[in-house]
Amino acid sequence: MTTISRTAGEAVTGRGAVAAVMLGIFAIVTTEILPIGLLTSVATSFEVSAGAAGLMMTMPGFLAAVAAPVVTVSTARLDRRRMLCGFVLLLAVANLLAAAAPDYRVLLVSRVLVGIVIGGFWSIGAGLAPRLVPPEREGRAKAVIFSAVPLGSVLGVPLGTLIGQVFHWRMAFGVLAVFAFGVLAALVAVLPPLPATRPTRLGVLRDVLRGTGTRFGLVVTFLVVLAHFGAYTYVTPFLEQVPGVGPAVITVFLLVYGAAGIAGNFLAGSWAERRPRGTFAVVAGLLATAVLLLPAAGRWGLGALALLVVWGVAYGAVPVCSQTWFTKAAPRFPEAASVLFTSSFQATISAGALAGGAVVDAGSPSAVMVFGGGVAVLAVAVLARARVA
Numbered sequence: 001m002t003t004i005s006r007t008a009g010e011a012v013t014g015r016g017a018v019a020a021v022m023l024g025i026f027a028i029v030t031t032e033i034l035p036i037g038l039l040t041s042v043a044t045s046f047e048v049s050a051g052a053a054g055l056m057m058t059m060p061g062f063l064a065a066v067a068a069p070v071v072t073v074s075t076a077r078l079d080r081r082r083m084l085c086g087f088v089l090l091l092a093v094a095n096l097l098a099a100a101a102p103d104y105r106v107l108l109v110s111r112v113l114v115g116i117v118i119g120g121f122w123s124i125g126a127g128l129a130p131r132l133v134p135p136e137r138e139g140r141a142k143a144v145i146f147s148a149v150p151l152g153s154v155l156g157v158p159l160g161t162l163i164g165q166v167f168h169w170r171m172a173f174g175v176l177a178v179f180a181f182g183v184l185a186a187l188v189a190v191l192p193p194l195p196a197t198r199p200t201r202l203g204v205l206r207d208v209l210r211g212t213g214t215r216f217g218l219v220v221t222f223l224v225v226l227a228h229f230g231a232y233t234y235v236t237p238f239l240e241q242v243p244g245v246g247p248a249v250i251t252v253f254l255l256v257y258g259a260a261g262i263a264g265n266f267l268a269g270s271w272a273e274r275r276p277r278g279t280f281a282v283v284a285g286l287l288a289t290a291v292l293l294l295p296a297a298g299r300w301g302l303g304a305l306a307l308l309v310v311w312g313v314a315y316g317a318v319p320v321c322s323q324t325w326f327t328k329a330a331p332r333f334p335e336a337a338s339v340l341f342t343s344s345f346q347a348t349i350s351a352g353a354l355a356g357g358a359v360v361d362a363g364s365p366s367a368v369m370v371f372g373g374g375v376a377v378l379a380v381a382v383l384a385r386a387r388v389a
Contacts, residue, residue: 016190017132018141021125023183024088025148028121030156031095031114031176032060032349037161037254039236041169046104056111058357061350063115064122068342071120080124080194081187087121088184095177099170110173115346122342132192143266146323150261150316158255165247214340217325221344222351223379224284224322228315229352230359231291231372235308238294238365243304253305257312264316276328280321281383284376286314292373295366319345 035042035056042056075083094113101107125145132141164172239250264283271279290311298304326341352372359368 014132018144020186020190022145022148023186024121025125026151027091027180027183028118029149029152032118033152034157034160036233037157038164038169041164055108058350058353059108059111060115060118061346063112064118065343065347067116067119068123068339072123072339081191083124084121085184085187087117088180091117092177092180095173095180099174118346119342123339146320147262147265149319150258150265158251162251218344220280220379220383221322222348223375224318225345225348226352227287227372227376229349230356231369233353233356234360234365234368241365242299243301245301253308257308260309260312261316264313265320268317268320276325277383281380283314283317283321284379286310288373288376288380291369294369
């Protein structure tokens with residue numbers, strides 16, 4: 001009886017820890033992509049162009065790409081629980097700074113802090129499932145942790161956008177700061193001590209990078225994420241100008257998009273484990289189809305909504321596909337795999353926002369959709385010619 005009770009208690013603790021890590025990633029993802037829903041408001045407030053406002057997406061990604069290996073290696077021997085708590089505290093501070101920013105430069109400083117948080121928390125948290133639950137529940141725990149990505153779209157961004165529209169964009173960041181403090185309390189309460197095991201050193205990262213599967217994963221992740229964020233960063237201006245929908249309808253559209261992303265995340269979880277290349281190819285194909293059709297079929301509200309559903313399903317599957325690919329390429333070094341996943345993903349978010357900003361400033365929101373769709377087609381072609389599983 002005692003053994004059964006202890007096992008049940010450990011199961012509850014494991015589920016609580018997984019949920020706390022998921023909430024941490026949810027807070028980070030929402031903070032990172034919230035500027036997409038507030039882009040027009042922030043640009044108007046500080047009198048900057050839409051492309052310049054896109055720097056709110058560019059800054060965190062580039063900083064996260066650098067912070068992922070630097071922070072993980074430099075803190076390799078520290079307890080991972082303390083590191084996660086420290087990053088969430090920094091996230092709360094960054095959001096408070098954004099809410100109080102007197103000018104656009106200070107707002108960008110807050111986004112630099114967000115980039116450090118993304119790089120550190122993601123690199124540690126994304127690969128924690130095996131340390132929190134038994135092997136038989138590892139796959140489900142991964143799906144729960146990565147569900148934070150589409151949840152950030154289905155709940156975080158629409159709610160943040162709504163708060164920004166009803167009150168002010170500053171209030172949206174203030175609410176996120178309060179939420180981050182709540183996540184910090186949850187991590188302190190339920191996360192067990194996580195002493196460093198197999199510290200990630202630069203030599204380990206170099207060895208992992210030499211693998212063919214790892215290098216291929218970097219290329220595919222770059223193309224798919226570039227396609228997505230090159231277009232999605234500017235989806236709000238597109239919806240405003242092409243189908244001509246208002247702020248309330250845009251919030252609903254983003255909500256539906258996020259719900260589709262949740263479905264895509266869980267659908268891809270088991271498929272990616274069995275057929276990573278095939279799953280990734282299908283996902284890239286769906287993304288390419290949706291984004292390329294938007295300028296034509298998205299001229300009407302219902303057409304835009306239908307394509308956003310397809311887009312949501314596709315992108316919801318991308319993080320779990322990419323992380324699974326890197327993990328399979330380096331099974332003995334899960335934290336190193338998470339570092340490479342985080343760095344490649346975040347660097348490409350920034351590159352996508354930057355490239356998309358150049359296209360939208362030189363052309364139009366429709367042009368940026370064509371750009372994103374074209375890159376996704378290239379990703380499909382690369383996956384079709386791949387010689388790895």
